[in-house]
Amino acid sequence: MSHADEAHHELLTLCSALGALLELHRATGASGLPKATAELARERGWSAEPVVVPTQQREEAAGGRGVQVPAAPLPAAPARAPSSRVLLEPSLPVAVPATLEERWARLKALEAAVADCTRCALSQTRTHTAFSRGDGSSGVCFVGEGPGAEEDRQGVPFVGPAGQLLDKMIVAMGLKPSEVYVCNVVKCRPPDNRKPSPAEISACRGYLEEQLALMQPKVIVVLGATALEGLFGRSESITRARGNWRLYQGIPVMPTFHPAYLLRVPAAKRDAWQDLQAVVQQLGRTLPGRG
């Protein structure tokens, strides 16, 4: 490809990314316009390439549960074909059945067990447990904090206002909400929508681990600080963590803001959209409207 062709290709790519971002703003009601993708990427040291995790880090991740791999600065790289993506093999903590049917049977059995769970005090105040939604066929799992009032009433995660925003973001990524697996760190609603306690997160963590092990996602998107704490076991600032790839059991994880936060602070959608674009790239997919 000549230099002129490369420049033309880059211009088309930037135009397409901007168009997709404007569509997200239109769909989600954000205010304000972001800087151009390439400018932001240069400022923040992001690469336009999917995350590539060195072999040593993969081995470290495979050696323990929930091992965090420090997010190394992603080197700027020339445009490469999608086939150059590094696909990470999950290293999972539970015995995983070989077939999809068996994995779904296990998930159904787990959902039934969760419905009767009394491991923590949240069981005393819930109406329904909210286990999951979506079939995960896109390879993406979103992990949130816990059910709210509407989720408690319907027994399904992310069906309230935050869930509606999440669906718009999923569509803007070029995915269908039905092909994304969505779950929470805790399956029962904390009263008054308070943050779940460390004890409650710990009591419910085994369910989340098994869900992720059975789903075998290509990418996990962690929504908010509580979900991040639930997955990695320690409190962190989501503002600092977001946008940086890390590993959970060998699976690439992208932390970003919770949709409920985006409803309160629409300006943060710009950063969240950058994170979700990185997820689309990691999947080897293109944004809607991009040739």
Ligand code: SF4
């Ligand atoms: S939050 Fe989790 S551990 Fe607590 S009762 Fe509900 S399902 Fe069980």
